[in-house]
Amino acid sequence: MSDASAPRRVLDPMERISETLFGLIMALTFxxxxxxxxxxxINIRTMLLGALGCNLAWGIVxxxxxxxxxxxxxxxxxxxxxxxxxxxxPETAQRIISDALxxxxxxxxxxxxxxVLRKTLQQLPEPFLGPRLTKRDWxxxxxxxxxxxxxxxxxxxxFVLLRDPRLALHVTYVVAIVMLFCxxxxxxxxxxxxxxxxxxSMVAMGSALVGVAVALGG
Numbered sequence: 001m002s003d004a005s006a007p008r009r010v011l012d013p014m015e016r017i018s019e020t021l022f023g024l025i026m027a028l029t030f031x032x033x034x035x036x037x038x039x040x041x042i043n044i045r046t047m048l049l050g051a052l053g054c055n056l057a058w059g060i061v062x063x064x065x066x067x068x069x070x071x072x073x074x075x076x077x078x079x080x081x082x083x084x085x086x087x088x089x090p091e092t093a094q095r096i097i098s099d100a101l102x103x104x105x106x107x108x109x110x111x112x113x114x115x116v117l118r119k120t121l122q123q124l125p126e127p128f129l130g131p132r133l134t135k136r137d138w139x140x141x142x143x144x145x146x147x148x149x150x151x152x153x154x155x156x157x158x159f160v161l162l163r164d165p166r167l168a169l170h171v172t173y174v175v176a177i178v179m180l181f182c183x184x185x186x187x188x189x190x191x192x193x194x195x196x197x198x199x200x201s202m203v204a205m206g207s208a209l210v211g212v213a214v215a216l217g218g
Contacts, residue, residue, distance in 0.1 A: 059148030
């Protein structure tokens with residue numbers, strides 16, 4: 001039996017899967033672009049350092065966007081609470097509450113329950129509208145940054161273990177396909193899709209995205 005008091009994860013599984021996929025596709029795009037531009041003379045050090053730097057930079061960007069999303073989400077909730085408390089009549093407040101709920105829930109929730117929610121929410125203190133970030137928010141942003149950065153490390157192992165750069169590059173592609181499949185499989189499990197089909201679709205989609213990015217200049 002699960003422990004109801006267990007702390008909620010800072011990043012949910014879909015956020016972790018998405019960020020890993022993003023970092024993987026970014027690294028693959030960089031490696032493919034550089035290998036095509038370099039031809040036979042692949043500079044392994046330049047490739048690895050460039051890919052690591054690219055993923056770190058985008059990880060920082062994603063972390064910043066994550067913080068902005070948290071501010072926006074918290075601000076929207078505060079504005080909704082304020083609109084409910086300042087509504088001119090109960091019907092207007094109930095409509096605001098209904099609009100804020102998921103459509104499936106709002107469609108089946110009776111008016112008396114909406115009225116109970118309205119009275120409860122109007123008793124809450126005035127919400128603070130400032131951009132207040134918590135330690136949890138900063139931890140989530142750091143987690144996204146690290147996921148983007150460390151997602152490239154499995155791709156670097158062939159270049160460390162193999163002497164032939166071309167062979168290492170081919171092995172890296174195999175590792176990337178396996179990682180794409182694993183991410184797609186996990187996505188399928190979390191989304192109620194067929195895991196194997198989701199894994200294969202993620203490999204196809206990831207390969208297509210990398211191909212388009214390389215064709216457009218990386």
